[in-house]
Amino acid sequence: MPTTPSPPESRSAVRTLLRLWPYVRPVRARLSTAAFIAILASCIGLVIPLVLKWMVDGPIADRDPAGVWLGALYLLLLGLAEALLFGFRRWLVARPLSHVEAEMRADLYRHLQRLPVAFHDRWPSGQLLSRATTDLMLLRMFLAFPLTFLLVNGVTILVGVIIMLIQDWTLGLVVLVPAVPVLITCVVFEKRYSGAARRAQDQVGDLTTVVEESVLGIRIIKGFGRHRSQAVAFRKLSGDLRGTELHKARLLATILGVIVTLPELAIGAALVLGAVRVADGSLSAGTLVAFLSTALALRWPVDSIGFLLAMSQEAATATERYFEVMDAEPESSPAGPRSAATAGSRARPRDGEGGLVFHSVGFRYPDAPAGSAPVLHGIDLHIRPGESLALVGATGSGKTTLTALVPRLHEVTEGRITLDGTDIRAMSREELRARVAVAFEEPTLFSATVGENVLMGGGTGEEDLARALAVAQADFAHALPRGTDTQVGEQGLSLSGGQRQRLALARAVVGRPDFLVLDDPLSALDVHTEAAVEAALRRVLADTTALIVAHRPSTVLLADRVALLSGGRITAVGTHHELLRGSPEYAHLMAGAPAGGQEVQR
DSSP states (O other), X not given: OOOOOOOOSOXXXXXXXXXXXXXXXXXXXXXXXXXXXXXXXXXXXXXXXXXXXXXXXXXXXXXXXXXXXXXXXXXXXXXXXXXXXXXXXXXXXXXXXXXXXXXXXXXXHHHHHHSOHHXXXXXXXXXXXXXXXXXXXXXXXXXHTHHHHHHHHHHHHHHHHHHHXXXXXHHHHHHHTTHHHHHHHHHHHHHHHXXXXXXXXXXXXXXXXXXXXXXXXHHHHHHTTOXXXXXXXXXXXXXXXXXXXXXXXXXXXXXXXXXXHHHHHHHHHHHHHXXXXXXXXSSOHHHHHHHHHHHHHTHHHHHHHHHHHHHHHHHHHHHHHHHHHHTSXXXXXXXXXXXXXXXXXXXXXXXXXXXXXXXXXXXXXXXXXXXXXXXXXXXXXXXXXXOEEEEEEOTTSSHHHHHHHTTTSSOOSEEEEEETTEEGGGSOHHHHHHHEEEEOSSOOOOSSBHHHHHHTTXXXXXXXXXXXXXXXXXXXXXXXXXXXXXXXXXXXXXXXXXXXXXXXXXXXXXXXXXXXXXXXXXXXSOHHHHHHHHHHHHXXXXXXXXXXXXXXXXXXXXXXXXXXXXXXXXXXXXXXXXXXXXXXXXXXXXXXXXXXXXXXXX
């Protein structure tokens, strides 16, 4: 199962979490106020032992019922104040932290849209989904609770220790004995838990990928009876995740055992020593009660150290995983700024080369092994304005890769491509993709209506939608239960393959683009539908510059000329009949026989 590489274990959790500051900065006033309120509430809790001391040494010792009732009222008011302040703190942080999570998720989604196709080819979708959901939820929980209470509990412990030392420094030193072993345990725990947290969150991403693939590929799984093997794969990943979570639980249990047991022993020792001193008269009963009440009030701040450290490490890991995606380089910007007038107008041909031109174009995938041959090299091709060119080649010859270079789904690594004389890298992507429409071999539809799917390609309303559906022979859309307002479902799986392909073709032509790139757009159609679509396409292609990947003679005949791609090079260009006579390889391809000697490439 592919996963993203994990970073080195040695990293600073604090330095990692500081990267959240740009998102936290707009709500820092509320978070600071909430932290101050929580500190105030905790300090109020530490006043309660002092009231108890006053009650024991005063009204109780003097047998004064009125004083006891007054002390009880003080305790009630302090308890209510503490509870109300903690509730107010929670209210303060709920809305801003939900906003922080939403902003981070929106930024991640926007960035994913801007990342190159090569990035999405490398990353499993489940890893990206887990970063957008589980990891951001962990970050919101960290900002809401551990971030505040690491500070609050630290201040509470410091103030509580000072109060105990003031009350009786001997007993205070007894209680402080476990501090050193607890600190050492926390340091060791932090290092070990960090690696386990990273491993668990990566495994969640792997598990998400398997679930997503199983749902999207349910027809394949059922059709080939592979549900058992998929269940075995799922159980293995689930078992790995369970093992990692149990390892995390053991680590957490270890630190909790240390930071709960040692302070309890110290409090027990202080109780025995204090009782002896009360008995011999060197310590008042009220002071002992106040001391022990303060020590017990510090139990939760001390006991929560392990829990807060664990959540902080998980938040640091989530931050790290989030910024692994955000740090990925987006698609490069145009070489230079273009004015609004230029961007909104049609580019004029330069150098006498209108249409679509490939100038010595070469391409190598970013993750290709060093020294391997490029997928494409030395591609020189000129598709004149208004001309249609069919691209033919054996499977794996690089046809799809070549078509992906035109809308800059991949960037050329050698040479350049021009539209009407303008280098496509000098154009904004918005302008380029407004002028170039693409229909891919695998038609992808979204969970939206038929009309929304088609109009993603451009167009302004019902008239453009009707025209595009007519060109693609997709009139079946009007017969759906709600016409073009019918939801097609995830991936459009409620439709047949031919219907999905026709809607994808309609999406390509709806915006009346200057340039069309069609990757085998008719492969899923029956003979009669194909003929009808071809007849309609000829009218569209008469006014459009088009590059069409073709595998069948009927599709080739749509084009004015044909280019043969072999071994990553253009080896022949001419009309269909010229290549049939002059190129044995082309004749083999059109006859349905594979051409020999082809180097299989991506």
